[in-house]
Amino acid sequence: MKIEPFHMERMQSVWENIVEYNMSESGVHPVSLKDLFELGLDMSKIDTLPLGYSQSNGTIELRKAVAKLYPGATVDHIEVTNGSSEANFILCLTLLETGDEVLFQKPNYMQVYGVPRSLGADVKTFSLLQEKNWEPDWEEFDNAMSxxxxxxxxxxxxxxxGSVLSKDSMEKIVEAIEKFDAYLIADEVYQGAELEGDMTPSFWGMSNRVFIVSGLSKAYGIPGVRIGWLIGDPETVAEAWSQHDYITIGPNIISDCIAQIAVRKENRQRLYARTREILGENRVIFKEWVESFGDFFDYIESKAGPIAYVKYNHEIPSVELVERIRDNQDVLIVPGTHFGTEGFLRIALGSPADEFKTALERIRKEIEKVRTFE
Ligand SMILES: Cc1ncc(COP(=O)(O)O)c(C=O)c1O
Structure with a gap:
């Protein structure tokens, strides 16, 4: 199986540990085990845990805890995976056959653009439109769905x-999968990292043709343990488990144990609160920074997720601009082309505020040079 390069992930792997300021992340500054102790999480189970194989679809304890997050779900609706990216990958392997089509929202995390193509599927796209507050282009959607x-x-x-679909849009998408006997993979890994307001509603329960993908990497601030999950009808989830047997067998036992602790209601609330505190402060700093450029940027404030997507008013290609910022200012951000849209930059909102301010000022320096043809 040949696969095209995953440009953003590869750029991050090469550069994120070399640059002085990594602003290409999409998570908040991660927690350590010590932070988890300090947040009051009871970590005593970890010390004496036998380091054997874990249950390959996730321990029953973890699946029970995850099931509580999704009304009506049981342990049989859940497969625990190595990160939400493995959940996406396994779902592609489980659902797709050569000649199938996938309808992919754009801009987006490009994993489920590349993987289906490598499996012989044809990937069509529909856009979220900035001028429509990042709601879908329904004409494109209707033309691509079949x-x-x-x-x-x-x-x-x-x-x-960082946008969140309106209730109407959610319903329209669900109507379309029902009408065409298709499925929906709703990747909700940023749920819980809202910059303000209520928790983003889940697609869970809107149709039995819906699969939810999520995990600990973003709102919980624990990407390094690599725990994600997929949830759906038990029959397909059992097939997904078979795929898992062939790939990584199952998740790491220490990670499963940390996840059991993190997803408990009181602990989850503490981790979300930490994430929201970081985002709340940086959101204000970022807004002021964007506004100080006058009409250079078009920005619709992110509603959720430690990320901001800004359109810039200049003809320089986004990869070139990002490389200038990286080479001259030692700051890494992500070009819009890595999400399927040119003329945008994605800037991380999740680092500690002092680092965030310094990195933004460095980005400013380079942008000013570009604007004055230096
Ligand atoms: C939408 C989305 N899904 C999945 C992932 C992968 O996350 P994980 O670290 O849980 O594998 C990312 C990472 O940026 C993402 O943005």
């Missing part, structure tokens, strides 16, 4: 725009 569509993939809250 009997051949096996599933629609969306991230909601969306990476990179």
């Amino acid at each position: 009997e051949k569509t096996k599933f629609i993939y969306i991230s909601n809250p969306n990476n990179p725009t």
Whole structure:
């Protein structure tokens, strides 16, 4: 199976540990085990845990705890995976056959653009429109959706725009999968990282053709343990488990144990509160920074997710601009082309405020040089 390069992930792997300021992340500054102790999480189970194989679809304790987050779900609706990216990958392997079509929301995290193509599927896209507050282009959507569509993939809250679909849009997407006997993969890994207001509503329960993907990497601030999950009808989830047997067998036992602790209601609330505190402060700093450029940027404030997606008013290609900022200012951000849209930059909102301010000032320096043709 040949696969095209995943440009953003590869750029991050090469540069994120070399640059002085990594602003290409999409998570908040991660917690350590010590932070988890300090947040009051009871970590005593970890010390004496036998380091054997874990249950390959996730321990029953973890699946029970995750099931509580999704009304009506049981342990059989859940497969625990190595990160939400493995959940997406396994779902593609489980659902797709050569010749199927996938309808992919754009801009987006490009994993479920590349993987289906490598499996012989044809990927059509529909856009979120900045001028419509990042709601879908329904004409594109309707033209692309057909009997051949096996599933629609969306991230909601969306990476990179930080937008959240309206209730009407959610209903329209669900109506379409029902009408065409398709599925929906709703990647909700940013749920819980809202910059303000209520928790983003889940697609869970809107149709039995919906799969939810989520995990600990973003709102919980624990990407390094690599725990994600997929949730759906038990029959398909059992098939997904078979795929898992062939790939990584199952998740790491220490990670499963940390996840059991993190997803408990009181602990989850503490981790979300930490995430929201970081985002609340940086959101204000970022807004002021954007406004100080006058009409250079078009920005719709992110609603959820430690990420901001800004359109810039200049003809320089986004990859060139990002490389200038990286090479001259030692700051890494992500070009819009890595999400399927040119003329945008994605800037991380999740680092400690002092680092965030310094990195933004460095980005400013380079942008000013570009604007004055230096
Ligand atoms: C929408 C989306 N899904 C999945 C992932 C992968 O996350 P994980 O670290 O849980 O594998 C990302 C990472 O940026 C993402 O943005």
